[in-house]
Amino acid sequence: xxxxxxxxxxxxxxxxxxxxxxxxxxxxxxxxxxxxxxxxxxxxxxxxxxxxxxxxxxxxxxxxxxxxxxxxxxxxxxxxxxxxxxxxxxxxxxxxxxxxxxxxxxxxxxxxxxxxxxxxxxxxx
Amino acid sequence: xxxxxxxxxxxxxxxxxxxxxxxxxxxxxxxxxxxxxxxxxxxxxxxxxxxxxxxxxxxxxxxxxxxxxxxxxxxxxxxxxxxxxxxxxxxxxxxxxxxxxxxxxx
Numbered sequence: 001x002x003x004x005x006x007x008x009x010x011x012x013x014x015x016x017x018x019x020x021x022x023x024x025x026x027x028x029x030x031x032x033x034x035x036x037x038x039x040x041x042x043x044x045x046x047x048x049x050x051x052x053x054x055x056x057x058x059x060x061x062x063x064x065x066x067x068x069x070x071x072x073x074x075x076x077x078x079x080x081x082x083x084x085x086x087x088x089x090x091x092x093x094x095x096x097x098x099x100x101x102x103x104x105x106x107x108x109x110x111x112x113x114x115x116x117x118x119x120x121x122x123x124x125x
Numbered sequence: 126x127x128x129x130x131x132x133x134x135x136x137x138x139x140x141x142x143x144x145x146x147x148x149x150x151x152x153x154x155x156x157x158x159x160x161x162x163x164x165x166x167x168x169x170x171x172x173x174x175x176x177x178x179x180x181x182x183x184x185x186x187x188x189x190x191x192x193x194x195x196x197x198x199x200x201x202x203x204x205x206x207x208x209x210x211x212x213x214x215x216x217x218x219x220x221x222x223x224x225x226x227x228x229x230x231x
Contacts, residue, residue, distance in 0.1 A: 035221075037169075045161075045169065045212050045223040059219040062126070095168055102175060110216040111159040111174035118168055 002026040002114050004096050009119030016086050016123070022079040022096030022116055030054075030074035033099035035112060036081050038092035038121075046092075049081065050099065063089075086123045093118040127151050127215055131224035138229060144200040146227045148213035153193045157216040160189055160198045163226075164209045172211075173198065203229070 008020040022034070036048040049070040050059045058070055069082040079096050098114040128151040138144050148158065156176040161169040171180045173189035176196055186201040200207055208231060213224040 044226040045163075045214075047214070047221045047223060050219065050221065061220045100174075102178070104175070107155075109157060109175040110221075111171060111180075112161075112169075112214070113171045113174075113180065115168035115170070 002098075004098065004114055004116035006094060006096055006116045006119035009094065009121045011122045011124065012086055013125050014087060014123055017082070017084045018086065018121060020081040020083065020094055020096075020119060020121070022081075024077040024079065024098075027098070027114075029072075029077035033101075033110070034070075034072060034079045035097045035099050036070060036079075037095045037097055037112070037115075038090075039095070039118075040089070040092045043092075048094070051079070083121070086121075088123050091121060091123050093120050126220055127154060127217060127222060129213055129215055129222050129224040131211075131213060131227050133227060134225065135228045135230065137231065138203050139231065140203055140205060142203045144203050144207075144229060146198045146211055146229075148191075148196045148198070148224050150194045150196075150215055150217075154215045154217035156192050158189075158191070158196050159214050159216065160187075161212045161214065162207075162209045163212065169212065200229075 003025045005023045035050045051070045067085045071080045095118045096116045097112040100113040101108040130149045132147045158176045160173040163169040177189045188199045210226045210228045
């Protein structure tokens, strides 16, 4: 069964750090781009970061750029998100998601087809 | 950055209704669009990708259309399990932003 399982969430003080992990199983992890998406309480989905299969290309949303670092270990089928200088507005459920792609007419059409259940990060004093 | 705007924000409907949700992009995104369904306390679930391709296992009452800047998600006959929040997301360029969501309620 294809599965993603996040861990590492918790309560942290403003300015603190936290490292999230996402363990993948049931598919060839090293073949896929992977992403982090978050959802603040009662709010919509916010794309956070994307990393290519070989870690050669990485992208971040403006709200986390310079504070968060995405990484992966293909040997361990794991995705990570190092979060530093945390703020109250980073409080959210953090999901990892697989980015699949369909190649058509010379383009790759991406979409997030597998999601974890999420891990909750609370930034509060 | 490309902004995605969904309408309406909330939609009241009944079982059996035909429901249409619109997603507009601030610039052309060709067909680089996906639709997701999310229920309270659950992760999002992929419904549609490449604007109109139905994800495997998703009921055929769900359909997507559009290209460029205007897209629609249609539920042909609303079922009790369909009451949820729906999001669009573009993949044209980074950041891969989501629409603000459309809540479908009774």
